[in-house]
Amino acid sequence: MNDARAAGYPLSYLPRDLTSGLVVFLVALPLCLGIALASGAPLFSGLLAGIVGGLVVGSISGSSTSVSGPAAGLTAIVVAQIATLGSFEAFLLAVMVGGVIQIILGVVRAGSLSAFFPSSVIKGLLAAIGVILILKQIPHVVGHDTDPEGEMSFTQPDKQNTFSELLTVFEGDFHYGAAAVGLTSILLLVVWGRVKMLKNSVIPGPLIVVLLGVSMHLLFQRLGGPWAIEASHMVQIPVAESAKDLLTFLTFPDFSQFLNPAVYLAGATIAIVASLETLLNLEAVDKLDPENRNSPPSRELVAQGVGNMVSGLIGGLPITSVIVRGSVNVNSGAKTKISCIFHGVLLLIAVALLPMYMNLIPLAALAAILLVTGFKLASPTLFKQMWSEGRYQFLPFIITLLSIVFTDLLIGILIGLGVSLLFILNSSLRQPIRRILETHAGGDVLHIELANQVSFLNRAALDQIFNEAESGSKMLIDASNTDYIDPDILSLIQEFKTKIGPARGISVSLRGFKRKYQLQNEIQFADYSTRDLKDQITPAQVLKILQDGNERFHTGNRLSRDLGHQVNATAGEQHPLAVVLSCIDSRVPAELVLDLGIGDILSVRVAGNVIGNKSLGSIEYGVSVEGVKLVLVLGHTRCGAVASTVQLMCDHSDPTQVTGCAHLDSIVHEVIPCVDEEACERLDEMSPEEREQFVDEVARRNVYRSVHEISARSQVIRDLVQTGKVMVVGALYDVKSGKMEFLTEELSTVEAGSVTD
Numbered sequence: 001m002n003d004a005r006a007a008g009y010p011l012s013y014l015p016r017d018l019t020s021g022l023v024v025f026l027v028a029l030p031l032c033l034g035i036a037l038a039s040g041a042p043l044f045s046g047l048l049a050g051i052v053g054g055l056v057v058g059s060i061s062g063s064s065t066s067v068s069g070p071a072a073g074l075t076a077i078v079v080a081q082i083a084t085l086g087s088f089e090a091f092l093l094a095v096m097v098g099g100v101i102q103i104i105l106g107v108v109r110a111g112s113l114s115a116f117f118p119s120s121v122i123k124g125l126l127a128a129i130g131v132i133l134i135l136k137q138i139p140h141v142v143g144h145d146t147d148p149e150g151e152m153s154f155t156q157p158d159k160q161n162t163f164s165e166l167l168t169v170f171e172g173d174f175h176y177g178a179a180a181v182g183l184t185s186i187l188l189l190v191v192w193g194r195v196k197m198l199k200n201s202v203i204p205g206p207l208i209v210v211l212l213g214v215s216m217h218l219l220f221q222r223l224g225g226p227w228a229i230e231a232s233h234m235v236q237i238p239v240a241e242s243a244k245d246l247l248t249f250l251t252f253p254d255f256s257q258f259l260n261p262a263v264y265l266a267g268a269t270i271a272i273v274a275s276l277e278t279l280l281n282l283e284a285v286d287k288l289d290p291e292n293r294n295s296p297p298s299r300e301l302v303a304q305g306v307g308n309m310v311s312g313l314i315g316g317l318p319i320t321s322v323i324v325r326g327s328v329n330v331n332s333g334a335k336t337k338i339s340c341i342f343h344g345v346l347l348l349i350a351v352a353l354l355p356m357y358m359n360l361i362p363l364a365a366l367a368a369i370l371l372v373t374g375f376k377l378a379s380p381t382l383f384k385q386m387w388s389e390g391r392y393q394f395l396p397f398i399i400t401l402l403s404i405v406f407t408d409l410l411i412g413i414l415i416g417l418g419v420s421l422l423f424i425l426n427s428s429l430r431q432p433i434r435r436i437l438e439t440h441a442g443g444d445v446l447h448i449e450l451a452n453q454v455s456f457l458n459r460a461a462l463d464q465i466f467n468e469a470e471s472g473s474k475m476l477i478d479a480s481n482t483d484y485i486d487p488d489i490l491s492l493i494q495e496f497k498t499k500i501g502p503a504r505g506i507s508v509s510l511r512g513f514k515r516k517y518q519l520q521n522e523i524q525f526a527d528y529s530t531r532d533l534k535d536q537i538t539p540a541q542v543l544k545i546l547q548d549g550n551e552r553f554h555t556g557n558r559l560s561r562d563l564g565h566q567v568n569a570t571a572g573e574q575h576p577l578a579v580v581l582s583c584i585d586s587r588v589p590a591e592l593v594l595d596l597g598i599g600d601i602l603s604v605r606v607a608g609n610v611i612g613n614k615s616l617g618s619i620e621y622g623v624s625v626e627g628v629k630l631v632l633v634l635g636h637t638r639c640g641a642v643a644s645t646v647q648l649m650c651d652h653s654d655p656t657q658v659t660g661c662a663h664l665d666s667i668v669h670e671v672i673p674c675v676d677e678e679a680c681e682r683l684d685e686m687s688p689e690e691r692e693q694f695v696d697e698v699a700r701r702n703v704y705r706s707v708h709e710i711s712a713r714s715q716v717i718r719d720l721v722q723t724g725k726v727m728v729v730g731a732l733y734d735v736k737s738g739k740m741e742f743l744t745e746e747l748s749t750v751e752a753g754s755v756t757d
Contacts, residue, residue: 013335015202020334021342023206023369024067027328028054028343029350029358030235030366034150035070038157039078041088041317044238044249046070046150047351048316054344056310057319058337060303063295066285067325067340068307070317072152073277073409074270078317081266089254090263095312096253097267102275102305111297114279118420120393122284123386124400125413129323130378131405133370135162140367141182143175143233144168149363153408162405177220177227178364184216185209185368193372204332206369213365229362237355246352251315270308270318273410278304278321280413285326328373396420435465436557445474445509447559450482454489462489466496471505480512490517539727542577542630546731547742549595554738558595567598576602579622581706582634583609583641587735590634594740602626608641608702609633610670611709623726624716631710631717631726634740635703636733638692642699645671650680670709674701696732703730703743 028050036046053068061068082091105111132152140149146158147165154162192198192205199205217234220227240246257263282295300321307319329339350358386397399419404412436447446469451458469475477493479485493510497519501508513519552558579602580590590596590603602622606615622628635642645668648655655664675698686694707730711718720726730743 017338019204020332020339023332024343025346031150034148037148038151052311057307058340062299071320090257092312093253094266098270099305099308101271106301109298114297120396121416124397128401128404130374133374137367137371143178177229182364189372213362235361239355281321281323288330474507476509539629550740578630631728633706633730650683
């Protein structure tokens with residue numbers, strides 16, 4: 001079951017959801033305050049945004065793991081827009097406008113754009129958040145709290161940057177009591193994650209860390225001196241004297257600015273940035289989800305829009321999905337969005353009823369939770385994985401990571417997306433088409449298969465291919481799988497087909513072009529076997545066609561064939577080039593593994609690709625009556641018929657008695673001469689790998705035997721082989737790789753002796 005909500009809420013999920021919501025609440029509390037402080041907004045506005053993110057957005061969202069709240073990525077925008085609009089109240093109206101725009105984006109399903117975010121950028125975002133959490137939380141862990149919690153930019157409000165603040169810590173600027181709490185908390189979390197009993201317990205490690213932090217704070221207060229932790233190192237929720245005073249913390253929008261164009265420009269900016277950050281964070285959290293659930297992105301935009309309208313209405317900051325909270329939620333074992341809603345409930349209770357008790361929590365304990373989360377996000381395993389996937393994945397990943405670390409979340413993401421776009425364009429310019437040199441019965445043809453979308457960016461590459469085409473060559477331009485072709489490309493193809501190609505002696509054929517392109521589909525060569533071509537071709541050339549076909553198959557470059565055209569063209573008569581004697585094994589369809597078309601070969605199939613009267617009669621018909629130029633005996637590795645024969649012979653068993661098949665003797669009899677009797681005695685002592693190699697060697701000998709037996713038993717084939725008009729060869733197909741080994745060499749004395757016994 002991918003989503004518990006589809007079948008009602010299982011009560012067994014409740015403990016995990018509640019403990020996860022509690023952990024997210026503990027982390028979100030200082031982040032809400034810190035982001036508000038960094039944004040130059042009232043502290044209470046950050047808490048309101050967190051409450052709305054949990055209760056409102058959490059209720060509407062379709063995500064099981066994402067958690068919303070005030071976003072560090074919007075900090076710079078909030079500061080700039082408050083300054084531009086002149087007041088926080090006017091900014092709140094812009095937040096509401098942004099919410100309306102987000103709802104509209106969700107209704108028109110703009111969330112589908114998230115499908116175009118490269119995975120390398122998303123993984124770079126996750127790793128960058130991990131690195132930032134590590135770097136930013138180290139000062140908080142040891143009590144250096146001049147930069148507010150939740151601030152994620154490289155350049156900080158305290159005039160330091162991420163790295164210079166670390167240097168102040170190493171120079172000795174830390175608090176003994178806070179450092180003791182922070183380092184003890186980290187140690188406890190590491191042990192908690194490694195001890196199986198503790199890790200699987202219902203009680204979350206972060207809760208124990210917070211309780212320990214509060215206990216140590218109370219102890220240090222009694223000790224006094226350098227150990228006492230001051231209020232500046234603690235959570236600082238605004239405390240109201242009464243419920244009436246609490247309402248005074250609320251701020252309402254300035255609706256008199258309703259006609260101010262700057263409000264709408266600010267609202268559009270908030271909507272676009274918040275939506276981009278939400279969609280990216282949503283994709284990132286989904287990648288962390290152990291149950292691999294997909295969150296509906298357009299519904300998320302609607303949820304965020306409603307949340308921002310409510311947040312702006314009551315004085316809260318803009319809201320987005322937040323990767324830090326989402327990752328903590330996932331790592332805490334959340335099952336459904338109940339955890340997100342519960343964290344909002346806890347924020348509301350803490351602000352309204354328990355602010356004094358919440359203010360007993362040291363920031364160092366919460367920083368330890370975030371720091372350990374950072375190590376999980378930026379794990380060495382992720383870096384190794386991205387490195388192993390090659391530079392086209394690793395470079396956007398590492399550039400996104402470094403950009404976020406050295407600028408801020410928004411700028412870094414935009415840089416990462418830009419770099420990924422450059423890589424995509426570069427890939428499109430390098431390989432806009434598949435280019436395959438195709439060996440046809442009538443000669444070589446340069447097969448050019450156009451991509452699904454062919455834009456003006458591909459013009460230079462296609463023009464280069466046309467310029468490099470040799471005089472007198474044949475070219476097939478295939479648009480069978482193409483949905484769109486740029487007019488410039490159509491003009492280039494038309495000019496090359498009608499003017500430039502013929503002037504250079506190049507025969508240009510077209511296939512698959514839609515009628516609207518006004519290019520007539522025309523094949524100027526036979527892409528199937530004809531009588532004239534078969535009369536002209538030699539056995540060696542037929543062998544080359546088969547070898548090239550398998551090379552295309554196993555490298556994933558199979559030709560795109562017009563099978564309907566071939567069906568019509570061969571309906572009246574057939575002119576095959578070869579007979580292929582293959583096994584009945586379902587993994588070795590001859591036309592497929594040789595990348596051939598309809599009418600190119602006669603296919604004879606029998607278990608073990610052995611020679612019997614009926615199979616030999618079929619081969620003789622192909623050689624003598626149809627006039628094929630090549631007989632190919634196609635065996636394969638892991639052959640069931642060969643493996644069964646080996647087992648039966650080594651056990652000295654009767655095939656009919658063991659299998660119940662009364663006619664299996666004729667096949668076993670043909671394979672037995674290929675089995676080494678001495679090796680057979682050691683069969684039970686062989687390892688699985690040695691046994692497989694032994695059976696494959698018997699299959700190889702069996703191919704040689706069948707090749708020999710065809711000429712030995714058939715006078716007509718033997719005469720044609722001796723005159724060079726027909727060639728009989730063997731091949732062994734590897735079912736694991738798809739590659740075919742053509743056995744064209746002469747039999748050794750030992751092999752010749754073994755197959756003629």
